[in-house]
Amino acid sequence: MALSGVEIFKLLPKTNCKKCGHPTCLAFAMKLAQRQATLDSCPDVSEEAKKILGEASAPPVRPITFGSGDKAVKMGEETVLFRHDKKFVNPCAFAVEIKDTLPDTEMAAIAERVMQSEIDRVGQKLRIDAIVLSNASGDAGKLEAAAKVIASKAAGVPVIISTKDAGAAEAAAKSFTGKRPIIYGVDSSNAEAMAAVAKANKAIVGIAANGLDELAALTEKVKSLGVEDMVIDSGARKAKEIIEHNTLIRRAAIKKNFKPLGYPIINFMQREDGLHEALVAAIGVAKYASIIVLSSIEKWKNLALFTLRQNIYTDPQVPMQVEQKVYNIGEPKAESPLFITTNFSLTYFIVSGEIENSKVASRLAVMDCEGLSVLTAWAAGKFTASKIAQFITESGVEKEIAQKELIIPGYVAILSGSIEDKLPGWKITVGPREANAIPAFLKTRA
Amino acid sequence: MAFTPTKETYSGKVYSVAIGAGDGPVTFGGENVLPFHSFEGATPNKPVIAFEIQDVPPADWPENVRKPFESVSGDPVTWAKYCQDELKAAAIALRLVGTHPDRENRSPEDAAKTVKDVLAAIKVPLIILGSNHAEKDSPVLVAASGAAKGGNCVIGKAQEANYKTIAAAAMANNHKLIAMSELDINLSKQLNILITQMGFEKERLITDPMCSALGYGLEYTYSVMERIRLAALTQNDTTMQPPMLGDIGMYVWKVKETQAPESDLPHWGSLEERGIAWEAVTAIGLLVAGAEFLIMRHPKAVAEVQKTIEELI
Ligand code: B12
Ligand code: SF4
Numbered sequence: 001m002a003l004s005g006v007e008i009f010k011l012l013p014k015t016n017c018k019k020c021g022h023p024t025c026l027a028f029a030m031k032l033a034q035r036q037a038t039l040d041s042c043p044d045v046s047e048e049a050k051k052i053l054g055e056a057s058a059p060p061v062r063p064i065t066f067g068s069g070d071k072a073v074k075m076g077e078e079t080v081l082f083r084h085d086k087k088f089v090n091p092c093a094f095a096v097e098i099k100d101t102l103p104d105t106e107m108a109a110i111a112e113r114v115m116q117s118e119i120d121r122v123g124q125k126l127r128i129d130a131i132v133l134s135n136a137s138g139d140a141g142k143l144e145a146a147a148k149v150i151a152s153k154a155a156g157v158p159v160i161i162s163t164k165d166a167g168a169a170e171a172a173a174k175s176f177t178g179k180r181p182i183i184y185g186v187d188s189s190n191a192e193a194m195a196a197v198a199k200a201n202k203a204i205v206g207i208a209a210n211g212l213d214e215l216a217a218l219t220e221k222v223k224s225l226g227v228e229d230m231v232i233d234s235g236a237r238k239a240k241e242i243i244e245h246n247t248l249i250r251r252a253a254i255k256k257n258f259k260p261l262g263y264p265i266i267n268f269m270q271r272e273d274g275l276h277e278a279l280v281a282a283i284g285v286a287k288y289a290s291i292i293v294l295s296s297i298e299k300w301k302n303l304a305l306f307t308l309r310q311n312i313y314t315d316p317q318v319p320m321q322v323e324q325k326v327y328n329i330g331e332p333k334a335e336s337p338l339f340i341t342t343n344f345s346l347t348y349f350i351v352s353g354e355i356e357n358s359k360v361a362s363r364l365a366v367m368d369c370e371g372l373s374v375l376t377a378w379a380a381g382k383f384t385a386s387k388i389a390q391f392i393t394e395s396g397v398e399k400e401i402a403q404k405e406l407i408i409p410g411y412v413a414i415l416s417g418s419i420e421d422k423l424p425g426w427k428i429t430v431g432p433r434e435a436n437a438i439p440a441f442l443k444t445r446a
Numbered sequence: 447m448a449f450t451p452t453k454e455t456y457s458g459k460v461y462s463v464a465i466g467a468g469d470g471p472v473t474f475g476g477e478n479v480l481p482f483h484s485f486e487g488a489t490p491n492k493p494v495i496a497f498e499i500q501d502v503p504p505a506d507w508p509e510n511v512r513k514p515f516e517s518v519s520g521d522p523v524t525w526a527k528y529c530q531d532e533l534k535a536a537a538i539a540l541r542l543v544g545t546h547p548d549r550e551n552r553s554p555e556d557a558a559k560t561v562k563d564v565l566a567a568i569k570v571p572l573i574i575l576g577s578n579h580a581e582k583d584s585p586v587l588v589a590a591s592g593a594a595k596g597g598n599c600v601i602g603k604a605q606e607a608n609y610k611t612i613a614a615a616a617m618a619n620n621h622k623l624i625a626m627s628e629l630d631i632n633l634s635k636q637l638n639i640l641i642t643q644m645g646f647e648k649e650r651l652i653t654d655p656m657c658s659a660l661g662y663g664l665e666y667t668y669s670v671m672e673r674i675r676l677a678a679l680t681q682n683d684t685t686m687q688p689p690m691l692g693d694i695g696m697y698v699w700k701v702k703e704t705q706a707p708e709s710d711l712p713h714w715g716s717l718e719e720r721g722i723a724w725e726a727v728t729a730i731g732l733l734v735a736g737a738e739f740l741i742m743r744h745p746k747a748v749a750e751v752q753k754t755i756e757e758l759i
Contacts, residue, residue: 082676084669119713121661216449239757243734244485248451255452275746278723279754282730286668299715303703304660304723308731311665346662350702373663436702 003056005033011049012042019043060253062263064229066093066130066204066291067158068179073129075231075264075290081250087315092289093129094281094305095160096297097270099136100146107146110297111153117302122320122349126306132184132293133172135163140171147172160184160206160266160291166193173201182206182231184266186222188214195225204229206266211235212245216260231266231291239280242267246288264290274298278305285309319371320345326397327352330361334402337362337442339431340388341409342369342377351435358439360446363401367391374409385418392423407431453486454479458682460675460738461649462491463689465537465622466571467598472536474738475689480675481736482758492755493733495740495748496537496573497529498695501552501560502544508705510721511695511743522560523567530568533748539573539741540564541696545586546577554589561593573600573741575624575693580607591615600624602691603654606637613641616650624691626654629666631673631686638685651688652739659697660728667692668735675736692732695743698725722747730754 009029020041022028031037032053039045039053061076077089098110111131118127133150135143143163150159160182161172169183184206186194198205205227209215215234222230234245246265252258267289271277277294278301284292285308294301314320321343329352330336341351343366355362367388369377377383388408398404404426408416410433419428432441462476474494479487501522504512512519518528522540529535542557544550565572574590576583583603588611591601601616602624609625616623625641627633634655642648655670671690678686698704704721706714714720725747729740733755742748 082669082672083665084673212451213449239754240482240484240759243482243758247483248485251452252449258449260449273750275719275723275726275750276753279726279730279750280757282727283734283754283758286731286734298719299713300717300720300723301715303714303720304727307661307703308664308727311661311668311731314665316665316669436706 003033003053005030008032008053011045011052013044013046015044017044055259056257058262060257060262061250062229063090064204064231064264066180066182066231067156069156071129071156071158072180073158078250078288079254081247081254083312084316087317088313090290091309091313092285093158093291094297094302094309095130095132095291095293096128097132097134097162097293097295098146098150099134100139100142101136102146104149107149108153111150111157113297114154114157117297117299119303119306121303121306121310122345123322124310126302126310128297128302130158130160130291132160132162135161135165135168135172135185138165140165140168143168144171144174147175151175158182160293161203162206164190164208166190166197169194170197170201173197173203176203177201180204182266184208184231184233186218188218188221191218191221192225195222195227198227199225204231206230207232207263209233209235212248212261215249216258219260219263230263232261232263233266233268237268239283242269242280242283242289243287246284250288266291266293268293270295274301277301281305282308286312321368321371322348322366324366324368324391326395327364327366328361329355329364330359332361332363332400334400336360336401337407337445338365338397338401338405339363339407340365340367340392342367342372342374342383344369344371344373344377347373351438354435354438355442358442360442362442363397365392365395365397365406375411378412378415383412383415385415385422388415388419389422392426403427405429409433410437454483454680456480456487456679458679458684458687460678460689461651461687463622463650463652465573465598465600467596468569468571471598472571477738478679480679481734484759489759491738492759493738493740494536495729495742495751496539496571497533497535497745497748498539498541498741498743499525499529499564500541500543501557502550507743508699508721510704510718511699511725514745523563526564526568530570533745535570535748537571537573538564538568539575541575541577542586542590543577545582546579547582548579549577554585557586558589558593561590565594565597565599571599572597573602573624575602575741578603580605584608584611587612588615591619591621594621595619598622600652602626602652604637604641606633606640609637609641610644613644613646617644617646622650622652624652624654625688626656629656629658629663629670631655631670631677634670634674635677635683635685638688642685648684648688652691653686653688654691654693657691657693657697657732659694659701660724660731661703662697662701664728664731668731671732671735671737689738690736691739691741692729692737693741694725694728694732695741698728699743722750726750733758 236245459478464471603626
């Protein structure tokens with residue numbers, strides 16, 4: 001919640017000079033409150049007022065870029081509590097913990113798994129985003145050596161250095177110069193020293209608090225020491241506390257514009273059991289975590305968590321969709337089969353994936369149905385015989401193919417007759433219902 | 447700056463619904479806060495998970511979820527007892543898929559007999575589900591409701607096309623009723639209103655806003671559930687206050703991620719764990735969105751979700 005018009009008015013010069021283009025300072029203040037004007041229109045506003053107003057109008061959750069280069073992770077900038085109100089902005093990052101007590105070979109093996117973790121799903125590239133290097137040994141030299149291993153084996157992957165020892169943090173941070181690491185472990189005992197290390201290394205501070213009160217006090221303290229970019233951990237570890245604290249933090253930031261908690265949240269979710277860990281992480285994905293720390297990154301677990309994150313962070317107003325056109329799969333010849341489907345991303349990627357699996361070069365006509373799945377589009381009157389006929393005719397695909405045959409999804413078999421009526425000279429073939437039956441279907445035709 | 451948490455006070459409350467007779471009823475719902483927000487209100491009951499079984503052997507279930515029931519799933523009574531005694535099921539959901547005209551096309555009388563036998567064999571609450579064939583479900587669920595009289599069961603699912611007969615049968619035999627609509631908060635509200643206008647008490651309803659699997663529309667179910675819960679709690683909309691069901695197993699165990707072998711898709715990892723994770727993560731997503739009652743299949747997925755629920759309360 002930003003300042004009210006009256007609160008803003010109190011900070012303006014109150015001369016009603018009209019230079020801002022408004023009849024009075026109060027009128028201008030009202031426009032500012034509604035975000036329909038910007039402060040720079042008033043030439044006479046004081047520096048102090050600028051500072052206060054600037055802070056009040058900053059996004060409720062501070063935007064921060066963690067890491068650098070093409071693997072950098074954007075965090076914060078969230079504006080709502082519920083995804084149906086407005087799209088959640090920056091998908092949470094998944095980070096895996098590597099302890100500095102592990103042998104180098106094992107550290108390298110985990111780093112390798114992170115590097116290989118990328119999966120393509122519905123056209124998005126998803127991966128384990130970051131590594132937490134933790135100073136489990138308590139030894140600064142060990143942490144520094146481990147940092148070197150990670151900097152070379154997982155080059156470019158954003159890193160969180162986790163230690164309470166400012167000296168150890170300093171030594172490890174040298175391996176990530178210019179890479180915007182997070183230095184996590186800042187508490188009331190070490191804040192000055194850690195903040196100094198973070199400043200010197202242009203790092204983000206990771207606050208490790210014990211409860212929300214202490215968390216708010218610590219961010220204020222670190223800010224007064226000259227560090228602006230922070231990620232915050234309230235100390236919540238149990239699922240119950242994670243929901244409670246994450247909700248109270250997000251609420252305070254969004255509804256009250258409470259700056260001391262307006263930072264991205266980091267949650268430590270490590271559990272002995274890989275599946276249990278995945279389930280606690282799932283709660284974090286839905287409920288406001290910006291970084292989720294895991295102890296293991298099995299492929300099945302990654303796939304499930306990436307998919308959930310994708311679901312939660314899609315735009316609730318506009319389904320993910322692909323462009324309307326006739327896509328070539330492989331290098332189709334004149335006699336290659338022609339399929340049709342809708343432009344819902346999920347549908348397109350499933351169907352094109354299965355056609356690829358069949359290793360039969362094909363054409364896939366993707367029709368704009370406002371991003372709806374086959375059955376939804378059919379039920380909504382967007383995937384009808386006449387619209388399909390019009391699309392096929394206008395696409396000009398006819399000129400590229402030897403036989404005018406169109407394969408339609410099995411779920412809309414009912415359309416085959418009416419499409420044939422509307423596309424004279426064409427043969428309409430009903431394909432299987434589920435896309436995973438396409439390879440077998442193509443085999444029987446060969 | 448001292449931190450004063452913003453606590454919400456909600457004007458509405460979810461009805462608590464008690465099901466089952468036998469060893470005493472099992473209750474879910476009853477909270478006056480968003481899911482697991484025990485820090486600002488009352489959450490008297492934990493979500494309940496029912497094990498799904500069916501009237502015919504699960505030949506259409508993928509191997510990974512068929513395997514754990516291999517020796518018991520030939521017969522619904524044995525299967526139900528196994529879930530109750532060995533898996534400590536809180537409730538059993540019997541799906542009468544064999545009545546579907548495209549399947550075994552079993553008669554309502556057959557269905558009624560299966561229901562009677564299963565009910566007689568177990569002490570935990572029974573949920574009786576049709577085959578999701580709107581027309582056939584009417585006579586099947588009418589017969590099943592009669593056969594289960596006195597069991598305080600849950601009958602499902604009443605949809606726009608068939609709610610009248612099914613709701614009347616559930617009402618006459620004192621059961622609870624699942625009302626299912628298609629992923630739309632207004633349709634869900636409208637169906638609940640239509641059913642209560644017949645004289646069916648809204649305190650005996652369970653809302654199924656229609657489930658979907660992780661990666662296959664989960665975000666739609668998630669947001670419809672969140673919106674229903676907010677309407678119930680913040681606007682005190684009594685038509686949106688019945689507890690919600692996530693009928694998870696049947697949606698999850700048909701998607702590719704629960705079936706494709708690792709040899710085909712090495713980057714997807716172990717099939718067995720992947721399938722279980724798919725069902726369990728879907729369940730957690732819906733619990734966080736507001737479901738109080740789940741129907742699931744895999745014993746390991748149920749156990750892990752249960753463990754996570756314990757951590758949440
Ligand atoms: C999510 C969803 C929605 C979302 C939309 C999601 C979207 N972007 O499309 C929302 C909530 C908006 C919605 C709305 C509606 N929906 Co809807 N929805 C669903 C749901 C749950 C999942 C759909 C989905 O994403 N499927 C996944 C995609 C990948 O499936 P697909 O596109 O069909 O592709 C598969 C196959 O068809 C095949 N395939 C695809 N293309 C091709 C091509 C060829 C050549 C071949 C061989 C195969 C093939 O491969 C794919 C995988 O196997 C289904 C029920 C369900 N669980 O299936 C209902 C469902 C599709 N909806 C339905 C209905 C009725 C509606 C509404 C009319 C109801 C309403 N609430 O008003 C509206 C219409 C929308 C509108 N008016 O704008 C009905 C359709 C009934 C019918 N048989 O016609 C369904 C089946 C629900 C039901 N009754 O059981 N829906
Ligand atoms: S320019 Fe500034 S001082 Fe002049 S009227 Fe506008 S707000 Fe007031």
